[in-house]
Every structure is written in structure tokens, then in C-alpha cells.
Amino acid sequence: MKNNLILAIDTSCDDTSVAVTSGPYVLGNVIASQTELHRQYGGVFPTVAKQAHKENIAPTVTSALRRAGITWDEITAIAVTQGPGLAPALEVGIRAAQTYASEHNLPLIPVNHLEGHLLSVLARPKPRDANVQKLSSDLPVVKNALGILVSGGNTLFVQVKQIGKYEVLGQTLDDAAGECLDKIGRMLNLGYPAGPVIEQFAKLGNPKAIPFPLPLTMTKTYDLSFSGLKTSARNLLEDNGVLQPLKKQEVYDFCASIQFAVFRHITYKLNKLLVDQKFSQIWLGGGVAANATLRRMIRETIQANSDRVANPKLLTPYSKKLCMDNAAMIGVAARTKRIQKGGGEQIGRRPRWGLEEI
Ligand code: AMP
Ligand code: MG
Numbered sequence: 001m002k003n004n005l006i007l008a009i010d011t012s013c014d015d016t017s018v019a020v021t022s023g024p025y026v027l028g029n030v031i032a033s034q035t036e037l038h039r040q041y042g043g044v045f046p047t048v049a050k051q052a053h054k055e056n057i058a059p060t061v062t063s064a065l066r067r068a069g070i071t072w073d074e075i076t077a078i079a080v081t082q083g084p085g086l087a088p089a090l091e092v093g094i095r096a097a098q099t100y101a102s103e104h105n106l107p108l109i110p111v112n113h114l115e116g117h118l119l120s121v122l123a124r125p126k127p128r129d130a131n132v133q134k135l136s137s138d139l140p141v142v143k144n145a146l147g148i149l150v151s152g153g154n155t156l157f158v159q160v161k162q163i164g165k166y167e168v169l170g171q172t173l174d175d176a177a178g179e180c181l182d183k184i185g186r187m188l189n190l191g192y193p194a195g196p197v198i199e200q201f202a203k204l205g206n207p208k209a210i211p212f213p214l215p216l217t218m219t220k221t222y223d224l225s226f227s228g229l230k231t232s233a234r235n236l237l238e239d240n241g242v243l244q245p246l247k248k249q250e251v252y253d254f255c256a257s258i259q260f261a262v263f264r265h266i267t268y269k270l271n272k273l274l275v276d277q278k279f280s281q282i283w284l285g286g287g288v289a290a291n292a293t294l295r296r297m298i299r300e301t302i303q304a305n306s307d308r309v310a311n312p313k314l315l316t317p318y319s320k321k322l323c324m325d326n327a328a329m330i331g332v333a334a335r336t337k338r339i340q341k342g343g344g345e346q347i348g349r350r351p352r353w354g355l356e357e358i
Contacts, residue, residue, distance in 0.1 A: 008331030011093030012085030012113045014044040016056035020068035021331030023137030024124045028068030029328035032056040053092035079334030082110035083350030090349040109334040117285040118147045120322045120329035121315040146279040151286030152178035166355040170222025178288045180226035184233045198255045205256030212261035267301045274305035281311040290323040
């Protein structure tokens with residue numbers, strides 16, 4: 001039987017990504033980054049993102065197919081991120097997917113971007129020299145896993161009751177963790193996105209140098225809040241309303257301290273969750289999941305509660321590329337959806353599509 005080969009597209013924010021996947025296997029995953037374009041704005045500029053997606057989409061499709069060694073004739077379905085994300089950016093990917101679907105008479109599978117990040121831990125690299133047509137397209141059966149999603153747009157704890165059935169247990173009430181790091185990085189002139197720079201500088205600094213507060217310790221929920229940490233950072237850096245330049249070692253100490261404070265907040269709430277509930281396994285996804293310190297702190301928290309987690313080994317995506325926005329995770333998530341017959345269905349963008357509405 002012909003294997004399911006999915007061409008997946010993600011244009012949810014500032015990266016144009018196209019991948020070819022077969023079940024959990026990633027055959028090609030190409031990301032045309034717009035980071036340089038947006039750097040001058042210190043964040044993502046929606047109209048600039050839309051224009052860049054329009055220019056990048058066709059060449060990215062060509063290069064993903066080439067990277068995978070697959071032709072259009074072999075593709076069996078097209079998956080596309082329907083939301084959540086930036087509306088003008090989503091629109092470009094959806095339009096392109098619809099055009100390709102009707103041109104090649106293929107079914108279209110709309111995918112939730114957050115579900116993509118969650119299921120990114122299930123992605124597998126293509127085994128060397130494997131015959132694509134003979135790869136198993138099965139995904140594992142999952143029950144009662146805890147998904148931790150930490151990115152530039154979202155930070156949440158979600159119970160994966162089974163694949164496709166999710167309950168949000170706690171989420172940020174304001175900024176996302178990555179957004180908080182990016183905004184503080186901007187105050188320190190670290191460029192955009194600042195998260196990876198903060199990780200490098202933090203290695204040279206003392207995480208205990210500045211005692212940032214631990215937010216929401218009095219609340220019983222598993223919700224998170226990062227805006228207070230951002231305000232504390234601004235207050236510390238400002239003198240009479242003007243941001244003061246720091247010496248090099250002071251910047252390193254600041255980065256180490258704020259990174260520690262952001263991650264300690266996440267692991268404090270994770271610990272509370274693990275004391276209250278049992279899980280089969282724990283997944284970590286999203287752009288900030290690339291951070292080694294966050295992974296270590298989460299592993300330590302799981303270790304401290306190992307009797308409450310059946311498989312205490314933290315599952316993370318197999319590469320950093322799969323942590324950031326990418327289309328391979330969209331292809332893997334699409335594999336779990338029923339493929340409907342007929343090509344080129346009309347689907348509308350869903351900029352605010354929550355995991356529980358799937
Ligand atoms: P996403 O929203 O999933 O595309 O992830 C982008 C976010 O992840 C941005 O806020 C980045 O600053 C953040 N990020 C990426 N790599 C790292 C890292 N190594 N450490 C901390 N934050 C990171
Ligand atoms: Mg994302």
C-alpha cells in the first residue's frame with residue numbers, strides 16, 4: 001500500500017516552513033527564516049511577514065520536496081497550519097495550500113499550530129537509507145501525558161488525554177515566557193529574538209546575582225504570569241525613567257538571573273501540578289524548549305516527583321529545529337487526523353484557535 005506522504009506548510013508567524021513527512025518520519029523540513037527582516041523592528045511586523053511569506057512559499061516548497069527526494073506525484077495529502085497565529089501570515093500559507101491541493105487534486109488537512117508543537121516530540125528523523133514506501137506510518141498510543149509548551153506566543157501546561165483530546169491545565173495570563181525574555185533582551189539591547197542570546201550570556205553570569213520575585217505563589221491554579229518579572233527587570237534597569245547601560249559582567253549576571261527567574265516560575269508550577277496529579281509521561285515543546293537550562297530544571301522537577309510519572313524521562317523534540325516554528329511538526333500532527341476525500345476544500349484562518357477546541 002502506498003505510504004502517506006504529507007507536504008506540510010506553516011506560516012503562523014515569521015518563518016515560512018515546508019516539510020515532507022511520512023507518519024512520524026521527517027523526510028525534509030525547510031525553514032525560510034525572516035528573522036533578519038524583523039530585527040530592525042525588535043519584533044514581528046505583520047505586513048512585512050505577509051509579504052515575505054508570499055515571496056518565500058514557492059521556493060520553500062520546491063526545496064522541501066528536493067530535500068526529501070520526493071515528487072508531487074508521490075504526495076498523498078497537504079497539511080497546513082490554520083491557526084493560531086498572525087492572521088495575515090496564516091492566510092498566505094492557507095491560500096498556497098489550497099492552490100496546491102486543487103492543482104494536484106489532493107486532500108487538505110488543517111492543523112492547529114499548538115497541537116503541532118505538542119506532537120513535535122513524536123517526530124523521528126528518517127532512518128538512513130530507508131525505503132520511504134516501507135516506513136511504518138504508525139504513531140504511538142498516548143494516554144494522560146503532560147505537555148509543556150513554552151514558546152514566543154504561548155506558555156501552557158496541557159493534559160494530553162489522548163492524541164487529539166486536550167485539556168489546558170494552566171497557562172500564562174499575560175506574556176509568554178519567550179516573549180518575556182525577548183522584551184527584557186530588548187531593554188538590554190541584545191537584538192531579536194533575545195532568548196538564545198540570553199541563554200549564552202547566562203552561562204557567563206550568576207543566576208543568584210539578582211533576586212527576582214517568584215510570581216503567583218499564593219494562587220492555587222497552575223496558571224503563569226511573566227509581566228511582573230518584566231516590570232521588575234525594567235525597574236532595575238531604569239534610573240529616572242532612562243535605561244542605564246550595564247557593564248559586561250552585569251549584563252551576564254542580569255541574563256542568568258532573569259532566565260533563572262522565568263524558568264523557576266515554570267518549574268514551581270510544574271512541581272505543584274506533579275504533586276497534585278499523576279501522568280504517564282511528560283513532553284516539552286516550543287521555541288524556548290531549545291534552552292538546555294530549562295530542560296535541566298524541568299528534568300530535576302520530574303526527578304523530585306518520579307513516583308508520580310510512569311515514564312519519568314522528559315520527551316523533547318529530537319532537534320532544536322523542531323522546537324522552533326516548523327512544518328515537520330504540522331505534518332506529524334496531520335498524520336493523526338482522518339484524511340477526507342476531495343481536494344482544495346475552503347478553510348478559513350483561525351488566529352485564536354485554542355487546543356481545547358480541536
Ligand atoms: P516559537 O514561538 O516557538 O517560534 O519560539 C520562539 C521563541 O523562543 C522566542 O521568544 C525566542 O526568544 C525563544 N527561544 C528560542 N531559542 C531559545 C533559547 N535557546 N533559550 C531561550 N529562549 C529561546
Ligand atoms: Mg510557534
